[in-house]
Amino acid sequence: MVDTPAGPARVTWHRAPRARRVLALGHGAGGGVEARDLRALAAALPAHGVSVALVEQPWRVAGKKVAPAPRTLDAGWRAVWPVLERDGAPVVSGGRSAGARVACRTARELGAHAVLALAFPLHPPGRPERSRAEELLGAGVETLVVQGGRDPFGRPDEFPREAEVVEVPGGDHGFAVPRRGTVGQEAALELLTGAVREWLTRG
Numbered sequence: 001m002v003d004t005p006a007g008p009a010r011v012t013w014h015r016a017p018r019a020r021r022v023l024a025l026g027h028g029a030g031g032g033v034e035a036r037d038l039r040a041l042a043a044a045l046p047a048h049g050v051s052v053a054l055v056e057q058p059w060r061v062a063g064k065k066v067a068p069a070p071r072t073l074d075a076g077w078r079a080v081w082p083v084l085e086r087d088g089a090p091v092v093s094g095g096r097s098a099g100a101r102v103a104c105r106t107a108r109e110l111g112a113h114a115v116l117a118l119a120f121p122l123h124p125p126g127r128p129e130r131s132r133a134e135e136l137l138g139a140g141v142e143t144l145v146v147q148g149g150r151d152p153f154g155r156p157d158e159f160p161r162e163a164e165v166v167e168v169p170g171g172d173h174g175f176a177v178p179r180r181g182t183v184g185q186e187a188a189l190e191l192l193t194g195a196v197r198e199w200l201t202r203g
Contacts, residue, residue, distance in 0.1 A: 004079035006072050007058035011083055014042040019051040021200050022091045023116065024084045026055045026077060026099030029067035035096055037118050037146075037175050037192055044193040050200050051087065055080055055095075067098060070105070077102050081110050092200065097121050097153070097173065101135060108140035115143040116196060119173050122154025133160050144199045146192055148172050166195040 001008045012033065023045060027033050033054040042052040057076050059068055067073065077093075084091045093103040094116030107115045123130050136143065137160065144164050147156045148171025156167040168188050170181035177188045 001061075002080050002083050004058055004076040006068065006076045008061055009058050009076050009080050010056040010061050011080060012054045012056075014046050014052040014054070016046040016049050016051045018049060019087055019089045020049040021113070022051045022053060022084055022087055022089045023196075023200065024053045024055055024080075024091055024093055024095075024103075025116075025118075026057065026073075026095030026102055027060065028095075028097030028099055028119070030097070031174075032056060032060045035174065036189065037096055040189040040193050041196060045197060045200070048197050048201060050197070051089065053084055055084075055099075070098075070101070073098065073102050074106050077106055078110065092116055094118065101132070104135050104139040104143070107143075112139075112141055114141050115139045116199075117143060117145045118192075119147060119151060119175065120145050120154065121173075122158055125152035128154075128158065133163075136160075137162055144196070146195060148175050148177075166192075168192055 001010055025038050033056055045052050090113035092114045093107050093112035095103050096118035100117035100120045103115050146166045149167050149169045151173045153173055156165045159165050168175055169183050170177040177185055
């Protein structure tokens, strides 16, 4: 548990024996760290030298159902950051959906090594004119986006060319894929974790 201005946050570690990187992952506004993509990364990456820290924002720890304002989410993330740096390995700031937005907004000031944006909400569903591309591109560090092919919050082809985007074919905002899609659910998650692993360990 970590004290923050918004109340206690919780960090759950999945440690690598010899960590070259720490990947901190925040959750979205509609769920917690039990999301399938977060769980898959926590299970897959420690064997490849990446410790994964799943960060539950104070509102989830308190059992609330509605996320607070972005500035409150950012304050919670900032308060947790020193705990993430304790191992001495470079910290990659990441998350899914609203958690990805938090990572982008705070990466530069916190000195994040890079940003991983899972299911980045590029725009509200059906409202492409309300783009958040500036927030994504303003992270100020190397950023990888992993996006479902049918995500209503932004399909991969809607992202600006400057963004590095990996597509999960047929994936929705939670990376669920159709039963009769081009890839099955297990293969979709393997694609996701493989792309993130390669990105984190290259160089």
